[in-house]
Amino acid sequence: MTKRILIVDDEPNIVISLEFLMKKEGFEVAIANDGEDALAKVASFNPDLMLLDVMMPRKSGYEVCEALRSDPSRGGLLIVMLTAKGRDTEVAKGLALGADAYVTKPFSTKDLVAKVKEMLAL
């Protein structure tokens, strides 16, 4: 069964690259452009893992993460924070809010793919 990945980012070119990357690896992919869109897509698309940008309009990645983690029915959803903000405090904040991994932009495509596969236990 193919795993589902939700890509959440407001930067179109990054979305294009991530979408292409994940599709090539055989995942089923959906896109969200902001925080609220992300929550809606989680409900409709029911992803196994989400790549979540932090700095977004209409609800930041932190808020999305917090909302999802307070929903017990979404306990199995893996969250990878993906952000251009790399300060230690921001990493710590993301992990404290319940993210499973924190990847700093710009990222290595190979590493990202490896990490996603590892997390999905493939």
Add this chain to the structure above:
Amino acid sequence: MLSPAFILLLSALYMGALFAVARFGDARADAGRSIISANVYALSLAVYCTSWTFYGSVGRATSGGLSFLTIYLGPTLMLLFVGVIVKMIRISKAQRITSIADFIASRYGKSQLLAGLVTIIAVIGVVPYIALQLKAVAASLDVLFEGSGASLDGVLDSTFIIAAFLALFTILFGTRHLDATERHEGMVAAIAFESVVKLIAFIAVGLFVTYSMFNGFADIFERAKAAPALARLLQLDATRAGTWSALILLSGLAILLLPRQFQIIVVENVDETHLRRAVWLFPLYLVLINIFVLPLALGGMLHFGSQAANPDTFVLTLPLARGAEGLALLVFLGGLSAATGMVIVETIALSTMVCNDLVMPWLLRSRWLGVAERRDLSGLLLGIRRAAIVLILLLGYIYFRAAGEAYALVGIGLISFAAVAQFAPAMFGGMYWKQGTRAGAIAGLLGGFSVWLYTLLLPSFARSGWVDSSFVVDGLFGIEALRAQALFGLRGLDEISHALWWSLLVNIGLYVGVSLNSRPDAVEAGQAERFVDIYRHGAVDADQRLWRGSATPDELVGMLERFLGPQRAHQQLAAFASAHGVPDWRKLPADAAFVRFAEGQLSGAIGSASARVMVASVAREENIGLEEVLDILDEATQVRAYSRELEIKSRELEAATTELREANDRLRELDRMKDDFVSTVTHELRTPLTSIRALSEMLFDDPEMALDDRSRFLGIIVNEAERLTRLINQILDMAKLESGRAEWTSSEVDLGEVVREAMDSVGQLFREKGVALAGDFPAALPLVLADRDRLMQVTINLLSNAVKFVPGGSGQVDVRVGVRDGCVRVEVADNGPGLTAEECSLVFEKFRQGGNTLTGKPQGTGLGLPISKQIVEYFGGNLWVESTPGKGAKFIFTVPLPAPEA
């Protein structure tokens, strides 16, 4: 039924209640939980309102109209000088003053002579006033008994019983123990209680007469106007203005200088801040107790008409005339309160003065009783005070019996006031004038007192027929200039104003004149300094150096034991020792501090003058000369000046520290802003870099990628690389502008031409998106002095922002250039989505872009507007936006015209 027995029983019960209040106050004071609040203090001040007020005000109003009010205006005005009273309290606490005699004596070098003189004047002036209170009680009893048809004649002298009871009460609460501060909290509580009772009683009878016997104020005044004899009372008589001001001055001085008032206001004060309440509460009390005086006076005269009713007892006879016996009893208790309150406090104050300032100095000097050799004198001291209380009340009683209905009693209230007014020059002069000397004070007091005796007291005796009145009528030895109530031909004044004028003139004249021509001794100069500069003498260092001598601890301890009693002496010694870090008082060194402590304790018990003599007798003092005292005081002044300098320095240092801290905070804030800026810049740079890296890695890893994807990705990479370049350029530009390192050229610029050129250069952009661009320029524009390229940059930035936000096809951008308010003004208006008020300021912040977030991120770096704003502001202009959401936005910038050449 108002039988004599019932009334006496009621009086006894009432005194018992007072007793309980006082007991409670003392118990609480002993437990360290004083009940003396600001309200109690203010109410206790109302001991000023004696039976002379309670019964006499109505009497005065029937003859003098509104003039009775002066007796209450004076104190109200006096209380406005809060600073004077606070200074008195401060001095008294520092010097452990026990009475007004002590205060004046202490100021002028702890003079026993002066203390005795003040005491004698006070006793002579005030004993008749005490007699007046006894008379008032007796008169009120007569009225009540008459009302019930009973008579006391030959049965019992009720006045004597009252006097005896008062003596007992005064002894019980005024002389429980010898206290260093001579305070009696129980007594103060009882006095405050009595103040409430007399106020309630007076208002009750006022309401009864005004509203029950008549139909309110208006009714009484209407009827009084109709009667010519009464109408006169309602008019202010301008010819009596002199009398009025004399009475106001007199009563203003009396509120501070009567022994009982000094006792209550100064000696019994526990907290200076209580005065602030008293300043308005006491005058309010006076207003309340005076509201019904005129209605009662008029009501009484209307009711009794020509019948020879005594107006002084209207407050009793009016309710009795209507059979309101209960009310009459309440009024009687109110009058009793007024009389007893005055008698108790006055007697305590006088007995302290008599004991400390008359009897003790004499006992200590004479070897007659072997007093100097007795071990424990505390019992003797209390005995003397108790005897003095009995004696004073006895004198009052005798005077009352002797004077009877004579004039000497009726007018005595004001005569007493005039006697104590003689203390004013020595008192206030001593507090504010260092040059005032003992000799001056004695001369002033003697002179003023003599004039008072001659012009006021003796004539009142003469009028009573006790002495020959020839000195009043013809002058002493038949010399007309010496006529007692028209001295040196001064006529046209009433007797009180006349006496006050002459006595104070003589008093002040002698005080100032003799003071200026005499030199103070060492002790006196020291005391003058401490009194006048009380606020600067917080520290005792100079005080201690002003004493030099030797004493043994045993002698000092022995002396304290003798005067305070061993138990109390040991208590105080232990407290003093522990305050000085000495565990056992027996090991205290007999230094200046110890001697000063001992003298302070003794002052509380026997007054400062006697204490000085006692300390001098056990401590072999070296005589310090006046010059030396002045030197030491001068040195103390220098030390003070130096410490003030230090204080200023340390304040400056503190201010500098605060400034440094603020500067540091600003730096830290700047640092934080820089940190945020770097973090934001990093974020902005990483974003395009992310796409570039990801896409190029994928291209690199997958040589088989479809050609479509390949060229699409390469296109993105090129775009993002351009975006990155633009961003880096703008960041560098911004950094240069902010650090002031930007290069500027300056030339005369035609802004219209610049704008036209900018419009040409962005024309392509507009045409591509189908947006209309229109310009409006005046024919000729004045030139501004600026950097042409930079202004071009600003204009292009505004135009490209505008085209970014207007809808394609229907977009419209209008540019207008003009001159307004000494500036060339460029407006770029669009018909895009507009900005909210919040966004209007946000768009000028770095990396904060406007635009509808629902439709995705706007293009741009978020630095264009901040850079433009910096540029415009560099030339002294301004850049801002006016907009409402949905109605487009108008960006405006101005560049000031060069100042016209002079």
